[in-house]
Amino acid sequence: MTRSARATRRALRAAGVGAAALLALSACSASGSSDSPAHAAPGKPSGEVTVFAAASLKESFTTLGRKFEERYPGTKVTFSFGGSDSLAAGITGGAPADVFAAASPKTMKIVTDRGNAAGAPATFVRNRLEIATLPGNPDKVASLKDLTRSGLKVVLCDSTVPCGAAAQKALDAAHVEVTPVSYEQDVKSALNKVVLKEADASVVYRTDVKAAGGKVEGVEFPQSAEAVNDYPIALLKNARNAETAKAFIALVRSAEGREVLTGAGFLQP
Template sequence: MPTRRTPLAVTPARVRTVAAGSAALLALTACSSSAESDGAGSEVSGTVTVFAAASLKESFTELGERFEERYPGTQVTFSFGGSDSLAASITGGAPADVFAAAGPSTMAVVRDADATAGAPVTFVRNQLQIATLPGNPDRITSLKDLTRPGLKVVLCDKEVPCGSAAQKALDSGGVKLTPVSYEQDVKGALMKVQLKEADAALVYRTDVKAAGDKVQGVSFPESAEAINDYPIAVLKDARNAEAARAFITLVRSAEGRRVLTEAGFLQP
């Protein structure tokens, strides 16, 4: 007759062993899933250098701090400025891992130089506002108001994305404007208003929001015709490609989107 196998006794000790094994397996699976969702695993370490448009300064600085908390032992260093000058630095050989531009045309300079690793992706959009002194003492309500005699207006340089967007908005409204100065980036244009060296400036709404009560923003309909897409990419000569990919993953994650949306950016 076939031998009958005696059922294995399930003791409390065995239950604990099985439970512990299951918990360990679940923990391992969770860690693996987390690493996959971050786009990187334990290899993320060292310094990641990010070149980013000046308008990203506040939100990227916060994301950099979150990145360092998520990956102990890492460090994020930033170079903020006009997208055109950053692109020129990259194509000139400046060491960087990530480039985030305020417009596709500037990113195209880097891509056409074969300096990106893969196709750039758009992660946010931005829209212009008129920045005025607090309380809007000149009662500026439209683009045409910026042409009033004696009113000092500042624009970004035409070569940088905020400058080209401003020109597009002015053309859309049929407004001809001669500024008192052209600034190299959006922060420079905004600073002219904050220092009361200008009465108004065409800047991004994110920069108006970041300035708090130091300026006041005025929306205008023509800005809808000049919304800028912001692309981001890992650079081909990145010294820390793994960390670069992980940083971009954070920027594009739900957490990253919350930080950027709170700063006033629009989702693509």
């Protein structure tokens, strides 16, 4: 074999080794990519999620928050409860939140109209009203008309919040006009006036009457059927932890979530 032929063969052998090394390096790189944290557990909830929720959801959502953290170790659910209108104003004003659960479609619309929701809200529960009275119902309140009695101290939610708008709808259906001693900014504040005996009665959600236990007594009335509130929930557009937020919404809407919510007195949608 000539010197020229041997040189050519060595060159071809070197090129083959180099190509094989390049292929091996590429394979290692691809393998390393598939083992990266981003691909190892896609969509696994982690970190903190901030939920803005109507005051009437406090007990049931707190329970669901604990269940969520137990199911997904390393997560933390932080809640901000209050009047839906105030929460909506906070969201549209730039308050950091991942999820919004409102007590009415009207207050959710404040958020969607400003483009702050990541998608269409979904109704997950409904709620209806009761009259909350002092334990034992000493004033013998049996209807909305009884709330007009002279000397009876009645508290209502402000008409700008869902419980107040629903109460006014029920009062209109009963053709009753009530002059309350105060208007409150969320349902818990209205109920608390009765708990503290600063009022004799209030029109609130039946879920809040149930949550209060023996501190108040609930009185049903037929016009509540005219003022049932739908509760929508939505992922927010600027959510800092969208994947974990989606997982929390999924829990709320699951069979397990419905069990907690209906156990608190909410109605299925």
